[in-house]
Amino acid sequence: MRFIFLFTFLVTTVFTFAQRNCGTALYAARFENEIVTQQINSSYNRDTIEDEILTIPVVVHVLYNNNAQNISDAQIRSQIDVLNEDFRRMNVDAANTPEAFKVHAADSRIMFCLAQINPEGYAAKGIIRKYTSTRVFDLNDGMKYNAAGGDNAWNSKKYLNIWICNMGSNAIGYASQPGGQADRDGIVIQYNAFGRIGTLMPNFNKGRTATHEIAHWLGLRHIWGDNECGNDGINDTPQQSGYNNNCPSFPTLSSCSADANGDMFMNFMDYTNDACMNMFTHGQKTKMRGQFAINGPRNSFMNSFACDSSMSTAAPLPDDTISAVKTIAPSFKIYPNPATNELNVEGLNGFDLKGQALKIYSATGVLQFSKSNLISTEKINISHLTSGVYFVSIISGKDRKIIKLIKQ
Ligand SMILES: [Zn+2]
Structure with a gap:
């Protein structure tokens, strides 16, 4: 038993730390047919304007099985900073792009924010934390569903969903393609390859895994076209015989190099270390921005305003308290x-109200009533509330359920 454990640990360590392991191509192969059928129905709003800044609201779902996986807000914010530098070519290491390739380097004029408004219109901070009993997720999307130990996506027509979890040796990240099924649309990143502060894997410590995966989410392929001397569909990226690892020096020639400049190994869509990648090309920029055009699969983002907190209609609900203890998710009913005057509250699906706390908020998020140490079948006096819409909330561990209440 000890041998097996040790062996597993070693294999995991080797695969996790040595070279980039992006699961996107493998993942995409499963959904090829679906993407073709779902790329229609995308005329939402307006076309893009050339070179306008496109800003994408992001929600980060942190799924943790231990404290190390529950990465800090600061680590998450550092990742947003990296994205806004890399996609705007404001990254300090842009200076490292070889002279011969600088003419191809582009500012995509795409930016990102942590969502300021949640799908219900409440002010939000764009970060969700949730304990999971799943120790290792694979490429089968379990992290995207409550029922599988993950967290359901926010509306993926309006938000870029990023799931942070432990994928062990399965991958350090993977992305869905534009036009795929809405409830699994987004990217997944290994918890210690996200952001540029905190405890990170040595080769993936500058936030470039998310840069790479979001570019997949925006339609880019690997620079070698996932084939020997393959085609990535982009005109200004040179043909490469395959991917590059680690940190090559310029020029690096392969069997199908078009000229003496060789591979563009510093492109974000190669497999080099974070410290050695620093550019997208103009062709890649055009491809990514094309997703938002009037007939593009991500055109709905032209009608997303979740980066603007002034558009929220209600104050934030209180933060959940962080708990590493697994609890049964609250499930309850209220009637009538x-x-x-009186509200009955009962637990459902094995969830016992006993010892739990109940809160009632106004529609604007102001606490109106609170009761702790409930009994299993509660009767709450609500005669003091004025007529209107309220939210009844029960929090258990990291899970919360809210039911809308109409007070007559
Ligand atoms: Zn990739």
Whole structure:
């Protein structure tokens, strides 16, 4: 037993630390047919304007099985900073692009924010934390579903969903393609390859895994076209015989190099270390921005305003307290609803109200009523509430359930 454990540990360590392991191509192969059928129906709003800044609201779902995986807000914010540098070519290491390739380097004029408004219109900070009993996720999307130990996506027509979790040796990241199924649309990143502060894998410590995966989410392929001397569909990226690892020096020639400049190994879509990649090309920029055009699969983002906190209609709900203890997700019912004077509350699906706390908020998020140490079948006096819409909330561990209440 000890041998097996040790062996597993070693294999995991080797695969996790040595070279980039992006699961996107493998993942995409499973959904080829689906993408073709779902790329229609995308005329939402307006076309893009040439070179306008496109800003994408991001929600980060942190799924943790231990404290190390519950990465800090600061680590998450450092990743947003990296994205806004890399996609705007404001990264300090842009200076490292070889002279011969600088003419191809582009500012994509795409930016990112942590969502300031949640799908219900409440002010938000764009970060969700959730304990999971799943120790290792694979490429089968479990992290994207509550029922599988993950967290359901926010509306992927309006938000870029990023799931942070432990994928062990399966991959350090993977992305869905534009036009795929909405509830699994987004990217997944290994918790210790996200951001540029915190405890990170040595070769993947500058936030470039998310840069790479978001570029997949925006339609880019690997620079070698996932084939020997393959085609990535971009005119200004040179043909490469395959991917590059680690940190090559310029020029690096391969069997199908078009000229003496060789491979563009510093492109974000190669497999080099974070410290050695620093550019997208004009062709890649055109491809990524094309997703947002009037007939593009991500045109709905032209109608997303979640980066602007002034558009929220309600104050934030209180933060959940962080708990590393697994609890049964709260499930309960209230009746009658609408109610006038008395509200009955009962647990459902094995969830016992006993010892739990209940809170009632106004529609603007102001706490109106609170009761702790509930009994299993509660009767709450609500005669003091004025008529209107309220939210009844029960928090258990890191899970919360909210039910809308109409007070007559
Ligand atoms: Zn990739």
